[in-house]
Amino acid sequence: MTSSSAAVLQDPPRDVAAAAIAREGHRRDALLPVLHALQDRFGHVPAETIPFIAKALNLSRADVHGVVSFYHEFRTAPPGRHIVRLCLAEACQAMGAPALRAHVEQTLGVGMHETTSDGTVTLEPVYCLGNCACAPSVMIDGETHGRVTAERFDALLAEPRGRS
Template identity: 60%
Template sequence: MVLQLSSQEIAERTSAVVEELAQLEGPLLPILHAVQHEFGFVPAGALPVIAEGLNLSRAEVHGVMSFYHDFRETPAGRHVVKVCRAEACQSMGGDALAERMRERLGVDWHGTTADGNVTLEPVFCLGLCACAPAAMVDGRLVGRVDEARVEALLAEVGA
């Protein structure tokens, strides 16, 4: 269930985040992370508030937000599964496992299942290269992912 937020509530909560973090050196990324933490995503209505608070253009803020794949424009599913797409994981069969997850969930990268349960995201290195292929489920690292582990992980998140 997605909470319906008024534009005023988005503006007020975003303003509070900007006010708290604007004095940092290079505050844009910390502010975007804090806003995403606050709402679960970065609402479009937050961008002009951030831009004004930092004396940046909306295009600059949007450009930074859209450049980094960790920022979402819409809420994620109840569970987030990240699959490593880096070379070490690819060399250990990660491409086939990633494709299997996409097929089983019926979504593409950055997609969320129709029931809102699982969001699938690519990530370019989880730092678990010695245990490739790797994934992350709701912030928990999982190494040596094989076909059986894919099924277990998807069952764990209710897919």
């Protein structure tokens, strides 16, 4: 067992939610920080925490579900081992992002907000990576790459996928 998996076992989602609520206060406006705490810890917002959060913050379950689904940054399922974020903002759109998106989706066999069937890659849109001068831009596991062509994308992804 790795140290991180041991930490997960000792730190179940409800405990993380409770700690975040204790830190932020039992206020409705604590919802976003609490959801961020869960997403940061588990890579998604575990469904079993929603009734607990709703009760603690005096919200309905539908309120909490609504916020989770409104903000695409929140995931409702664990992500793949690698996160690919494709910039779809204006500068990248002008420099070939639509064609790159078509290639990426076809290559991975998934659409935005989906994870490959082997659990390797989650594809997400992003709206500017601050790398507009080198558009189109892609972020893979937190590292930004510019002037990404279809061929370059395949090469960039080959290495992390090979390590999986």
